[in-house]
Amino acid sequence: MTTSKTKAKKEKPVEKNEQAEKSSIIKTIVLSVFDENGPSPHIVWPEDLKQEAGLLIAMKTISLLMGDSTYQNGEVTEGVNYFGVLPFPDLKLNGLTYFFLIPEPKARGQALAATITILIDDENKVFFYENMKYLRIIIDKTASQIQKVKKFDKQKEIMDNLREELFEFSKDLKDPYSARRTLKILLVGLDRAGKTSFLYGIRKQYSEIIKALPTKGVERTEETIFEEQHSAISIWDLGGQKEYRERFLEQRKVYLYNVDLMFFFIDIQDMDRINEVLELFTKILDSLIELEEFPPIILCLNKFDPDLKGSKDIFKSLELIADEIKKNSERFFIKIFQTSIFDHWSLISAYSFGLSQLSPNRELFKNQLKKFAKKTNSDAILLLNENGIILSNYSKSDISEKVFEISAPHFQELYKLFKEFKLLKQDFIVSSGMVDESKKVIFKKITVDKYNLYLLLFMKKSLEIEKIERNLPDFSKNLAEIIYTYI
Numbered sequence: 001m002t003t004s005k006t007k008a009k010k011e012k013p014v015e016k017n018e019q020a021e022k023s024s025i026i027k028t029i030v031l032s033v034f035d036e037n038g039p040s041p042h043i044v045w046p047e048d049l050k051q052e053a054g055l056l057i058a059m060k061t062i063s064l065l066m067g068d069s070t071y072q073n074g075e076v077t078e079g080v081n082y083f084g085v086l087p088f089p090d091l092k093l094n095g096l097t098y099f100f101l102i103p104e105p106k107a108r109g110q111a112l113a114a115t116i117t118i119l120i121d122d123e124n125k126v127f128f129y130e131n132m133k134y135l136r137i138i139i140d141k142t143a144s145q146i147q148k149v150k151k152f153d154k155q156k157e158i159m160d161n162l163r164e165e166l167f168e169f170s171k172d173l174k175d176p177y178s179a180r181r182t183l184k185i186l187l188v189g190l191d192r193a194g195k196t197s198f199l200y201g202i203r204k205q206y207s208e209i210i211k212a213l214p215t216k217g218v219e220r221t222e223e224t225i226f227e228e229q230h231s232a233i234s235i236w237d238l239g240g241q242k243e244y245r246e247r248f249l250e251q252r253k254v255y256l257y258n259v260d261l262m263f264f265f266i267d268i269q270d271m272d273r274i275n276e277v278l279e280l281f282t283k284i285l286d287s288l289i290e291l292e293e294f295p296p297i298i299l300c301l302n303k304f305d306p307d308l309k310g311s312k313d314i315f316k317s318l319e320l321i322a323d324e325i326k327k328n329s330e331r332f333f334i335k336i337f338q339t340s341i342f343d344h345w346s347l348i349s350a351y352s353f354g355l356s357q358l359s360p361n362r363e364l365f366k367n368q369l370k371k372f373a374k375k376t377n378s379d380a381i382l383l384l385n386e387n388g389i390i391l392s393n394y395s396k397s398d399i400s401e402k403v404f405e406i407s408a409p410h411f412q413e414l415y416k417l418f419k420e421f422k423l424l425k426q427d428f429i430v431s432s433g434m435v436d437e438s439k440k441v442i443f444k445k446i447t448v449d450k451y452n453l454y455l456l457l458f459m460k461k462s463l464e465i466e467k468i469e470r471n472l473p474d475f476s477k478n479l480a481e482i483i484y485t486y487i
């Protein structure tokens with residue numbers, strides 16, 4: 001293991017920043033590399049960081065990356081790079097970690113697994129979420145510089161620059177951070193588009209759908225993904241009637257400020273109002289640009305009821321809307337879903353996808369699923385929470401994904417069944433013959449830390465329960481590392 005020696009200490013620039021260092025929110029910065037000694041803290045700051053602390057950070061971050069199939073196959077190094085927020089309870093710190101590979105012809109897979117981790121006090125972790133965009137850019141830049149140099153001194157210089165940049169950036173941030181991350185999700189669209197019904201559908205409050213009245217003003221509710229979670233997710237269901245829409249646009253600062261995610265609803269059965277709805281969409285985007293807010297947008301082409309699936313007219317409408325929407329929205333990330341309250345899965349897919357956009361660990365989750373799929377010969381995997389919300393999904397091919405989607409309603413049934421079976425303490429359900437005899441769906445309850453989660457595995461060929469059982473402990477352990485900071 002290499003430890004950094006003190007040449008830099010005598011130089012002026014560092015002294016000048018002593019004050020900044022002391023008061024900075026940034027507590028520790030570590031470049032870890034999987035070298036001949038295993039996961040090692042390669043360059044650490046502060047230099048007097050306890051050795052065990054450095055080692056712990058290196059082990060935890062690198063072990064989540066190791067075993068990655070891309071890495072093992074020695075494919076291109078660009079294949080592996082993702083961010084995650086990891087808790088370090090033993091150190092009372094929270095880390096933003098970037099995983100990447102450093103090319104090294106002599107190493108297995110021609111690359112060394114590496115991570116850059118920035119750590120702050122646990123209670124300040126909201127700092128990461130609020131500044132994620134900026135932090136991602138400078139860490140990403142640092143990593144690509146590190147990838148190009150071999151010498152320790154050069155790498156040290158690059159890490160010193162990162163530190164300086166982080167100090168510079170954080171010194172102007174005065175506000176103390178609240179302990180909880182607060183997230184704001186908006187549901188917008190014309191009146192009768194189905195926003196309120198969508199929420200009832202997600203929550204399986206079916207009897208309420210029938211009774212739903214037009215929303216007056218705005219209705220706020222809280223979302224809980226886990227019984228115990230470290231963020232407050234506030235959902236704003238905005239009444240779509242003209243007067244409320246106008247008020248919303250007038251007071252756009254109140255409504256759109258700090259928005260983290262937006263669901264926009266279009267009633268595809270009401271093409272007479274297509275111009276009206278497109279106009280609303282444009283106005284909202286203009287307001288967002290004006291306020292410099294760029295939340296991901298989930299576009300729900302709603303009321304796409306199951307009996308309309310074959311309709312040519314509807315198909316044309318869908319294409320037309322998608323084209324129009326894409327025209328003026330290059331600056332936004334927009335994902336389109338076709339939804340209907342009569343297709344529970346369609347609601348869950350759209351909603352879960354939206355929520356996953358808020359998770360700093362979504363790439364890490366997907367990666368863990370991918371690894372597990374490989375070890376168990378699964379073609380597709382879903383990870384659900386207790387409410388049936390999809391936390392993460394992985395599928396080997398578009399075809400497996402399609403099969404998974406087609407059989408999704410059955411999974412939902414299985415899920416309900418499972419709730420009953422819970423009394424029987426049976427946590428494995430195997431079902432075959434859904435699509436044809438050779439294909440199997442396995443449903444399993446797993447415990448990850450203190451959370452109950454559900455796994456759905458789709459297997460095209462062989463069913464190897466024993467492989468699943470064997471690989472589960474590791475899988476659960478890795479998930480436990482990243483679930484605390486899922487959202």
Ligand SMILES: Nc1nc2c(ncn2[C@@H]2O[C@H](COP(=O)(O)OP(=O)(O)OP(=O)(O)O)[C@@H](O)[C@H]2O)c(=O)[nH]1
Pocket residue numbers: 189190191192193194195196197198209210212213214215216238239240241302303304305339340341342
């Ligand atoms: N066919 C069909 N009808 C739906 C669907 N979703 C909602 N509806 C119906 O559309 C009507 C309006 O639904 P709401 O959920 O109240 O619409 P909203 O967007 O909340 O309306 P405002 O609160 O006025 O903005 C109700 O009669 C719902 O039953 C759907 O997917 N398919």
Ligand SMILES: [Mg+2]
Pocket residue numbers: 195196197213214215237238239240
């Ligand atoms: Mg409503």
